[in-house]
Amino acid sequence: MNTLDNVLLGPAAPALVLYRQLRTRPVDERRMYTVPLVLAVVALAQGGLIDRGHPALSAALLAGEAVAAVGLGVLRAVTVRLWREDDGTLWRRGTGWTLAAWLVSVAVRAGFAGAGYAAGIRPAAGGVLLFLTAMLLAQSLVVVRRAHGLARFAPVNVGS
Template sequence: MDYMPMSLVVLFAVIFVVYRQMKTRPTAKRGILYTAAVMIVVGVVTGGLIDGRHLALSLGLLVVEAVVAVALGVWRAATVRVWLDDSGIAWSRATGWTLLAWLASIATRVGLYFAGQALGLTSSPSGVLLFVGLTIGAQAYLVARRGRALTGTGRQPDTVVR
């Protein structure tokens, strides 16, 4: 699999996701969860996630990347504002903190890539797809869950770091 086209696809996907998160949207929409699931499946199915020459080391790094991807998604989800409108529909909108958390997520993924290179591991674009799918999926799931928790409760907008 060629790195450049895959990198561009992932880059445009992340830009699109961040752009959409910055707009006010109903939390009940599930399209992003399906997108994340497809990215995860394609990342796993296309292979190249494990370097057979350094099995234990590459498995360890893969686990670290997966845990970090989910943790970053959890962090970003906590920065998203979620509230109910007058009709009881849950809405969400990313904040400036979400954008900063995205930048930290990208920097972390780049750092993990270079850590793998420094350890002598071969990398694959599949790892990027898996990481992005996991981090987007975790964030989208948690934001939707917060929206579901608010639905019908009549609570005021929850407080989030802004």
């Protein structure tokens, strides 16, 4: 993948995901896992996740990013508003807090990228996609769990 592809793909995937999360959408468990799984395949197919010049350091950085991504995904999941309609349909919508959590996520990822750059690790677009994958999977798992916890027969609003 060339530099132009990285510049376009880097912001495009998170922007699309953020746009979708701030809209009212049904809680569809199967669909919520599709985008992260596709992103994971693309990230792994691109390769270069471990810098051959600094394998131990880049692996440690990748592991740190994964842990941070899971935590940030959980943080965003608790900011999502969930409710059940009278007909039983579950709905979700990101809030202003979701947007704020996304901004924190971007800052954390930029911090990891900066640390890698300072250590001489070659950046890879797959790293951004893998970070996004881990965040989205964690967020989806928590949102689905919260949604299943809503009262079955009473409409309830959860979140802000």
